[in-house]
Amino acid sequence: MQHEPTRFNCVGCGACCKGRFIPLTLLEARQWLERGHDVAILLEAFKQLHWPASEQEYQHSLLRSAQVSCGNTHVQVTAIFAANALAQCPNLQADDLCSIYDERPLVCRIYPMEINPFIELKPQDKDCPREAWEHGEIIASATGSDSSLNSLIQVSRLADRADARAKIAICNRLGINVAAWKAEALVIQFPARELLLEAINAEEPIPESGTQALGRWKLRVAQSSLGEALARGELALDDAESVDYVFHALR
Ligand code: SF4
């Protein structure tokens, strides 16, 4: 719950355009690739049986995931298509301004607000310098968020849900079928630009809804105790070291 009103005024420092992945909707990912830039795919899996947080958080994650087969059972997988801005965003100019400002992705319009309803906005967790929080419009308060930002957040959440199954179908087309365990690690794939664009543009229809499992996947975990627990739950683990993806442990 937000108590004190939070004022914000972007000072154009460009810090939020460096050293990160920038999540994109599926439409934005296609446009990003068509501009000649790279898109990475971040993959995480979860299952209600092993869910550690509240039912509401589970439902939120469920809506932005797709069911896949795994071992003798099923698991939910979320694919995040994200612009690769690990060095810096390719659209960031030398003057720290955005060269596609009027067409920038939703998340760039929403930052520094949180899209996940279960994460509270904390200025200290953001890249914006202190002076950005000293003046400007109130963007969050006890009565809610700025209405225009809130509208963008809703659009982003709806896109996450609408794209969830299509993104997994695209991964299947690319032969991508390993996900990390949610909150423990991420599997990060760096598909070739042309192949990813081809998979997104494939003519066969991509399912927007439905409950049938989309492909057969495996899980990669960092901790052996977690792996043993998941294997007891008849989930299939990917034990082999792979050069196909980066495995990034989160804890
Ligand atoms: S698209 Fe523009 S606003 Fe978004 S990260 Fe790149 S440079 Fe920054």
Ligand code: SF4
């Ligand atoms: S880090 Fe904050 S202040 Fe700097 S450009 Fe990004 S949104 Fe603006």
